[in-house]
Amino acid sequence: MMTASSRDLPDCEIFDSLTPPQRRDVLELMEPKAFEPGAVILEEGRQTRGLWVISQGRCEVVKIGGNGSGRVLAELGPGSVFGEMSFFQTASHSASVRCVTDVRTLHLSSENYARLEETSVRAALRISHVIAVVLAERLRRMDEWTTRLLDEAPPSKHEEWSDFRAKLYNELGF
Amino acid sequence: MMTASSRDLPDCEIFDSLTPPQRRDVLELMEPKAFEPGAVILEEGRQTRGLWVISQGRCEVVKIGGNGSGRVLAELGPGSVFGEMSFFQTASHSASVRCVTDVRTLHLSSENYARLEETSVRAALRISHVIAVVLAERLRRMDEWTTRLLDEAPPSKHEEWSDFRAKLYNELGF
Numbered sequence: 001m002m003t004a005s006s007r008d009l010p011d012c013e014i015f016d017s018l019t020p021p022q023r024r025d026v027l028e029l030m031e032p033k034a035f036e037p038g039a040v041i042l043e044e045g046r047q048t049r050g051l052w053v054i055s056q057g058r059c060e061v062v063k064i065g066g067n068g069s070g071r072v073l074a075e076l077g078p079g080s081v082f083g084e085m086s087f088f089q090t091a092s093h094s095a096s097v098r099c100v101t102d103v104r105t106l107h108l109s110s111e112n113y114a115r116l117e118e119t120s121v122r123a124a125l126r127i128s129h130v131i132a133v134v135l136a137e138r139l140r141r142m143d144e145w146t147t148r149l150l151d152e153a154p155p156s157k158h159e160e161w162s163d164f165r166a167k168l169y170n171e172l173g174f
Numbered sequence: 175m176m177t178a179s180s181r182d183l184p185d186c187e188i189f190d191s192l193t194p195p196q197r198r199d200v201l202e203l204m205e206p207k208a209f210e211p212g213a214v215i216l217e218e219g220r221q222t223r224g225l226w227v228i229s230q231g232r233c234e235v236v237k238i239g240g241n242g243s244g245r246v247l248a249e250l251g252p253g254s255v256f257g258e259m260s261f262f263q264t265a266s267h268s269a270s271v272r273c274v275t276d277v278r279t280l281h282l283s284s285e286n287y288a289r290l291e292e293t294s295v296r297a298a299l300r301i302s303h304v305i306a307v308v309l310a311e312r313l314r315r316m317d318e319w320t321t322r323l324l325d326e327a328p329p330s331k332h333e334e335w336s337d338f339r340a341k342l343y344n345e346l347g348f
Contacts, residue, residue: 061343074340085314089307094314121295128302133263135309138342139316140259140268145338146320149331157323164319166248168312169235 010055010079013134017126025120026127029112035103042082042097047090049110051127052083057103063095075100084131087113184229184253187308191300199294200301203286209277216257216271221264223284225301226257231277237269249274258305261287 009015015023032055035041041052044064058077062070073095076082082097087110108116117124143165150161183189189197206229209215215226218238232251236244247269250256256271261284282290291298317339324335 074344085310088303129262132306136259139313170248
């Protein structure tokens with residue numbers, strides 16, 4: 001496999017969190033991949049486990065609605081990371097990632113992350129911490145946003161939210 | 175400090191994910207703490223970093239509303255974990271955790287987690303993975319729930335949600 005070198009490296013918190021030797025260990029296990037405009041890197045509903053960092057170009061996160069048309073959720077550029085929602089467990093992608101321009105990425109497969117755990121466990125730990133921090137912060141913000149939205153909703157919705165949230169924090173996972 | 179032993183151990187995915195030697199390493203760094211009914215273990219708005227596992231008794235997660243009254247978000251029992259939202263970074267607790275009964279907990283401080291990184295880095299990695307998986311799954315479910323809720327809301331709200339979500343996945347963290 002071709003490996004990535006430091007010169008491909010965009011500004012990205014994952015790389016920033018690593019020491020230079022750790023960064024080299026990670027880069028040795030990341031595969032550079034190039035895509036053309038319109039190419040779908042991650043496909044909604046499919047289960048693949050890998051972490052992607054965009055080094056050049058732009059992608060959009062698209063969700064296919066009930067009528068088959070795509071709704072753009074977000075745009076991603078150099079340094080953006082995707083795949084983190086299903087990197088540590090198998091889960092269907094909730095949206096697709098499609099290239100808007102020519103795109104270059106660095107890809108860390110879950111198999112190579114497992115290798116990283118053997119060759120440079122502290123680098124693996126740093127990556128895992130960065131992902132956990134990002135997920136916690138997003139969850140916190142979404143919880144606040146939805147709670148504010150519910151303040152304006154009818155009381156029946158409050159109860160639904162409260163039941164949902166109790167389940168979410170209580171039954172899920174641990 | 176008193177340390178915890180295997181007999182204090184409730185069913186909990188964090189412990190389940192560890193090998194027996196890793197579990198011993200983690201337990202050596204977890205401090206058993208006991209609380210009386212009404213005691214507040216985590217206080218909304220405060221910043222403390224630690225992971226708590228309930229071994230006996232029940233707690234409630236309470237959010238203080240604008241009028242000063244508490245709203246119970248969830249109930250936690252043996253095996254429940256809390257503190258995971260701000261374990262890898264400093265952040266204010268978004269709710270309080272208050273004891274309903276006599277409660278026994280095991281507490282892993284962030285200082286002791288840092289020690290674990292030195293003494294048993296693979297145990298630290300497992301804990302970090304379990305937390306990331308739980309956070310990702312909650313985020314996914316909350317995203318789905320809020321999207322469904324928004325389907326019934328006025329179009330202006332759709333746009334607000336779409337802007338918010340674009341920011342959340344695009345700008346936040348990486």
